[in-house]
Amino acid sequence: MKIHPLVKEILITTEEIDEKCFELGQQISHYYLNEYPAKDNTILCLGLLKGCIPFMAKFIAHLVGVECETEYIVVSSYFGGVKSKDTPQILLDLPMPITNRDILLVEDIIDSGKTIKMIKDYLYLKGARSVKVVTLLDKKAGRKINLVADWYGFDVPPAFLIGFGLDYQERLRNLPYIAIADQEKLATWKWDIKK
Structure with a gap:
């Protein structure tokens, strides 16, 4: 496999991601079937765009015995940068009511925690029955709340990560692994030159 020149180190391989998506699917299926039965045996998997797409696509394929709407x-x-802003903003809202729904928030990474906290509170205000959170990556060192x-x-270090949905200025989401970005190279990188 060719490694992108902006990758300093591969942190989590494609194979490790695949295994973890399977494990999470099994755990969450068990929860909604046995511990907290979902209303109408259906959960609403609510992905936070855009980073959630690769994780959500892989993960929901492993939900077994519980129905899933997306x-x-x-x-x-982030607004195109590398550090999160203090106040997250909803740019695209849900197109339907969620009263009395069981919602599973699907996120690629939790960093400060502010975005997920805001969305959880918002969903409860809109009448959600339950709101749970699954994330592929947990960056606890960056937690502000x-x-x-x-x-x-996976627990991940306080580094700037790219790949598998994680981006730098909307690019690099398509890498099939999760990597630590080489920030020195990012600072001078020219996107128009083939490397």
Whole structure:
């Protein structure tokens, strides 16, 4: 496999991601079937765009025995940079009512926790029956509020990560692994030159 020149180090391989998506699917299926039965045996998997797409696509394929609807919401907390802003903003809201629905928020990474906290509170205000959170990556060192994901795949260090949905200025989401970005190279990178 060719490694992108902006990758400093591969942190999590494609194979490790695949295994973790399977494990999370099994755990969450068990929860909604046995511990907290979902209303009408159906959960609404609500992905936070755009980073959630690769994780959500892989993960929901492993939900077994529980029905799953999918919907997306756009919340911006980075605005093209590498550090999150203080106040996340909803840019695209849900197109339908969610009163008395069991919602599973699907996120690629939890960093400060502010975005997920804001969305959870918002969904409860809109009448959700339950709101749980699954994230592929948990960056606890960046946490600014007391927020714990209900399920997570990997603890990650306080580094700038790219790949598998994680971007730098909307690019590099398509890398099939999760990597630490080489920030020195990013600072001078020219996108128009083939490397």
